[in-house]
Amino acid sequence: MVRGMGKRSRNIRARREKLLLFEHLGSYERLMHALKLDFCVKAAAFADSHRYQDFGSPSAIAFLITIFQMREADAIRCISLGRYVAAADARRDAQRRRMQSPTSLVQQQARGPN
DSSP, rough: OOOOOOHHHHHHHHHHHHHHHHHHHHHHHHHHHHHHHHHHHHHHHHHHGGGGGGGSSHHHHHHHHHHHHOOOOHHHHHHHHHHHHHHHHHHHHHHHHHSSTTTTTTHHHHHHHO
């Protein structure tokens, strides 16, 4: 004899499925944010390289407005955010290189004054 699933079991199963869906949506949202940040970093590098002039645009903002159908405020925000993220990445990489260099601060202090 096969019995159906009880109400409590159905509720627990539905709750678990909903949690899995929310977890999936959360990871999708994080991926989308990361892709947007990557786009902004590339847009900032594009703006700094002045390559937009090769396409006949007077500015990088005008290029983003025309090609990507962005609003002016969004294009400005994207480029400034990209510059900020790129600068933060550069600072982090420089700090990491200093920490990994053979003549770290600790070794320099161990040598004593010159």
